[in-house]
Amino acid sequence: MDPSKHELGFIGLGVMGASMAGHLLEAGYRVRVTTRSPEKAQEIIARGAAWADGPAAIAADCDRVFTMVGYPSDVEEIYFGPSGLIENAASGAYLIDMTTSSPLLARKIYAAAAARGIRALDAPVSGGDVGARNATLSIMAGGDKDAFDALAPLFALMGKTVVLQGGAGAGQHAKMANQIAIAGSLAGVVESLSYVKSAGLDPRIVLQSIGSGAAGSWQLSNNGPRMLDGNFEPGFYVKHYLKDLRIALDSAREMGIELPVLSLAESLFSLLQDKGLGNKGTQALYLLYELGLHGQESS
Amino acid sequence: MDPSKHELGFIGLGVMGASMAGHLLEAGYRVRVTTRSPEKAQEIIARGAAWADGPAAIAADCDRVFTMVGYPSDVEEIYFGPSGLIENAASGAYLIDMTTSSPLLARKIYAAAAARGIRALDAPVSGGDVGARNATLSIMAGGDKDAFDALAPLFALMGKTVVLQGGAGAGQHAKMANQIAIAGSLAGVVESLSYVKSAGLDPRIVLQSIGSGAAGSWQLSNNGPRMLDGNFEPGFYVKHYLKDLRIALDSAREMGIELPVLSLAESLFSLLQDKGLGNKGTQALYLLYELGLHGQESS
Numbered sequence: 001m002d003p004s005k006h007e008l009g010f011i012g013l014g015v016m017g018a019s020m021a022g023h024l025l026e027a028g029y030r031v032r033v034t035t036r037s038p039e040k041a042q043e044i045i046a047r048g049a050a051w052a053d054g055p056a057a058i059a060a061d062c063d064r065v066f067t068m069v070g071y072p073s074d075v076e077e078i079y080f081g082p083s084g085l086i087e088n089a090a091s092g093a094y095l096i097d098m099t100t101s102s103p104l105l106a107r108k109i110y111a112a113a114a115a116r117g118i119r120a121l122d123a124p125v126s127g128g129d130v131g132a133r134n135a136t137l138s139i140m141a142g143g144d145k146d147a148f149d150a151l152a153p154l155f156a157l158m159g160k161t162v163v164l165q166g167g168a169g170a171g172q173h174a175k176m177a178n179q180i181a182i183a184g185s186l187a188g189v190v191e192s193l194s195y196v197k198s199a200g201l202d203p204r205i206v207l208q209s210i211g212s213g214a215a216g217s218w219q220l221s222n223n224g225p226r227m228l229d230g231n232f233e234p235g236f237y238v239k240h241y242l243k244d245l246r247i248a249l250d251s252a253r254e255m256g257i258e259l260p261v262l263s264l265a266e267s268l269f270s271l272l273q274d275k276g277l278g279n280k281g282t283q284a285l286y287l288l289y290e291l292g293l294h295g296q297e298s299s
Numbered sequence: 300m301d302p303s304k305h306e307l308g309f310i311g312l313g314v315m316g317a318s319m320a321g322h323l324l325e326a327g328y329r330v331r332v333t334t335r336s337p338e339k340a341q342e343i344i345a346r347g348a349a350w351a352d353g354p355a356a357i358a359a360d361c362d363r364v365f366t367m368v369g370y371p372s373d374v375e376e377i378y379f380g381p382s383g384l385i386e387n388a389a390s391g392a393y394l395i396d397m398t399t400s401s402p403l404l405a406r407k408i409y410a411a412a413a414a415r416g417i418r419a420l421d422a423p424v425s426g427g428d429v430g431a432r433n434a435t436l437s438i439m440a441g442g443d444k445d446a447f448d449a450l451a452p453l454f455a456l457m458g459k460t461v462v463l464q465g466g467a468g469a470g471q472h473a474k475m476a477n478q479i480a481i482a483g484s485l486a487g488v489v490e491s492l493s494y495v496k497s498a499g500l501d502p503r504i505v506l507q508s509i510g511s512g513a514a515g516s517w518q519l520s521n522n523g524p525r526m527l528d529g530n531f532e533p534g535f536y537v538k539h540y541l542k543d544l545r546i547a548l549d550s551a552r553e554m555g556i557e558l559p560v561l562s563l564a565e566s567l568f569s570l571l572q573d574k575g576l577g578n579k580g581t582q583a584l585y586l587l588y589e590l591g592l593h594g595q596e597s598s
Contacts, residue, residue, distance in 0.1 A: 128513070140509075178509040184491075185484045195472070196473070201464055201469055205462060214517050259493065265560075
């Protein structure tokens with residue numbers, strides 16, 4: 001893809017979006033950005049990006065627009081709001097939502113875009129802030145194969161594992177599968193360490209025994225030590241993970257399947273959020289077990 | 300340790316016990332064995348082990364006795380039964396229970412042994428049949444440091460990671476921590492793949508996207524593909540895992556802690572056993588989701 005021929009738009013400059021947009025800029029593309037908090041755009045503008053005043057302005061100038069925002073309601077607003085992308089993008093443009101959002105909303109965007117000759121893909125990611133910074137994200141895409149192929153050179157600037165999972169919404173479904181596996185794994189680590197602590201064992205010594213066998217996981221190796229260090233700073237926010245769990249649960253309900261571990265995880269993370277810990281990292285689930293699992297114990 | 304000076308006893312020659320006793324024999328020790336099904340002893344006797352007629356006969360001749368049987372009730376019988384080890388072992392002997400069993404029972408054995416000048420350790424393992432065969436088990440020990448040190452050369456013949464976790468029962472507690480972490484991890488994989496299948500995605504392609512990041516685990520990498528291949532043969536039996544989950548739950552109750560994911564896993568595995576799948580491997584939890592989670596759907 002010839003960087004001189006395309007104007008790229010990037011909406012949403014949180015910790016991840018800022019890194020991802022930065023990679024596009026470094027590759028030589030002209031990049032226009034917009035975000036709800038303009039101060040978050042200062043750094044990337046200093047590096048050469050142009051500011052645009054909202055989604056409509058981005059859509060007017062850019063033939064490939066990436067969105068990386070917080071919640072499905074934000075996505076809805078950016079695509080379908082009064083100055084939204086669907087209304088204002090040119091026929092033939094590509095709109096790529098990299099937010100972790102609802103599969104249903106992804107299909108709605110795809111259909112509305114298609115009706116106006118616009119190509120839409122859902123392409124949520126995993127790998128967190130570190131993956132975004134190092135361009136090692138796993139990008140899970142949903143949409144048409146030819147649109148995916150057309151965007152592959154851009155995805156390659158942001159991610160290491162880039163896979164088309166199926167039609168519109170399939171990227172979001174794959175991301176939900178990721179979040180569901182994490183729910184079990186993370187909760188298992190938390191309960192394991194809670195047990196160990198109650199039994200009076202040294203959890204670090206227990207981790208030596210159990211860390212590399214059938215109980216081993218990314219969560220155990222990475223979040224286990226953080227829990228024991230009392231480090232609850234966000235790698236990934238509780239509030240965002242709770243949003244994802246709710247999307248996954250809604251989606252499971254729509255499909256008519258029962259996922260009790262996912263349901264339980266959602267209720268545990270709801271409780272955690274209710275205790276005012278939404279801005280901690282997901283490993284703060286451990287605190288919930290230390291505080292006590294019942295609502296009344298928090299008062 | 301000089302192999303000529305010690306007579307080792309080994310009680311229980313299941314898939315794991317047979318491999319473990321074999322390593323002791325290969326190292327040059329005289330080994331006496333007994334097991335409930337004598338035909339299971341034929342192979343190791345052909346390799347040079349001697350047969351003994353029950354625990355009392357083992358205790359009469361051996362100064363270090365290992366037990367590796369099925370259930371806490373079997374352990375109870377072997378140690379405290381009418382011809383049990385406690386009653387018949389000589390003062391100064393070492394009794395090492397490597398069965399995954401109850402921490403409470405381990406402490407009871409320790410105390411009864413100590414009262415007769417006998418040294419007891421709990422030393423359950425993880426690593427399965429492969430770890431037993433290759434002597435790469437993780438051995439989690441509980442008991443006195445000097446007794447552990449005295450047995451270290453023997454443990455080293457059977458395991459790679461050999462760790463004293465604390466006093467009597469601590470080995471069993473560490474093993475419970477292992478089983479609890481597995482419960483979450485395994486259930487998360489099962490729900491993730493169930494979701495993916497319902498959403499119409501190709502689960503093998505999803506595993507490419509989610510296998511190496513924050514959702515990654517031993518369970519995902521090893522049992523995920525088995526589930527998708529329809530391979531439910533036992534690496535580790537459902538019936539034995541259910542036993543472990545129940546010990547962990549009982550133990551958590553005794554300590555007054557609530558572990559809802561563990562509770563949920565126990566009820567899911569109970570349901571699986573009720574459906575007649577106790578002799579399948581733990582990855583058969585996936586079948587429960589395919590069969591439907593409600594009892595009535597099985598009829």
